[in-house]
Amino acid sequence: MLVGYMRVSKADGSQTTDLQRDALLAAGVDPDALYEDKASGKKDDRPQLTACLKALRDGDTLLVWKLDRLGRDLRHLVNIVHDLTQRGIGLKVLTGQGAAIDTTTASGKLVFGIFAALAEYERELISERTIAGLAAARARGRKGGRPFKMTPAKVRLAAASMGKPGTNVTDLCKELGVTRQTLYRHVSPTGELRDDGHKILTRR
Template identity: 80%
Template sequence: MLVGYMRVSKADGSQSTDLQRDALLIAGVDSEQLYEDHASGRKDDRPQLVACLKGLRAGDTLLVWKLDRLGRDLRHLVNTVHDLTDRGVGLKVLTGEGAAIDTTTASGKLVFGIFAALAEFERALISERTVAGLNAARSRGRSGGRPYKMTAAKVRLAMSVMGQKETHVGQLCKELGITRQTLYRHVSPTGELRPDGAKLLSNKKSQAK
């Protein structure tokens, strides 16, 4: 069975899927087997895409007008097609830069294999640049990673209110600008210090001397 997926980025009516719909119908997709999303291609959790992928069965072929209608992230595309292939589902791109992709044919699989290799190459480059950037930062006396959001003052505040019946943990985390995981790593639900919290307060005292 042929199944079609369409997508436009805006949901305000300024963009239409008519061109995609016509191309998919001409390619043989039944109108009842068309799925349509109005969302960014960088979102992986598009509701109609999720429903479309879930409904595909072995022997089916998913058709898209252009490859970027399925998604704009190369790694997401590669992972999606690998999943379809493992389930015995084909993918065919009708036009655009990915028009040579048709995983139901040997040549189409080869083309997609090149895409997959490019995705792996991209991951390797990003990793290499990240490591190089961190090493450069360390050589200048700076450490990499995201700023540490928990402070000694926040630990003390959390200790004073945790365990009180009126304390809403979610609201507390929002006010402190931290996640629940970070909170519970430093302070217990009853307001007692945990190892990370004790270490933070100890470091603060050492700096003050």
């Protein structure tokens, strides 16, 4: 069974799916097997795509007018097609730069394999850049990861405040900009420094 998916695109100014619908119908898709998402401000707000992917069954083929109507980006597209392939479902692109993709044929699978390889290459590049950036930061005396929420000044204020019987913990957390969990990880309810609190005061 052939199933078609359509989506209007704000990027190219097309607010109707007439052209896509005509192309999908001409390719043999039944009108009752068409799914359409309207333009939305949310990138992930595509309920008809979700419904379409759920409706597909082993042996079906999903048809789209252009490749950019299906995936948000290359990685998202690769993940969708990988899932379809695992379920025994084909993908065919009718026009545009991805028109050579038809995963029901050997040559079409080869073309999509190149797309998947590019997505993997992109992931590896991002990972390498992240590792290199952290190494460079460490070489300059900085550690990677999230910045400390607690500073030496905050730890001292927390210790002094927690040692006073009338301290309101909720108000103190708001003043410091931390959660109760973070506060108690550094200072005890009686104002004594804990291991994390000592580390903040002694780190350079």
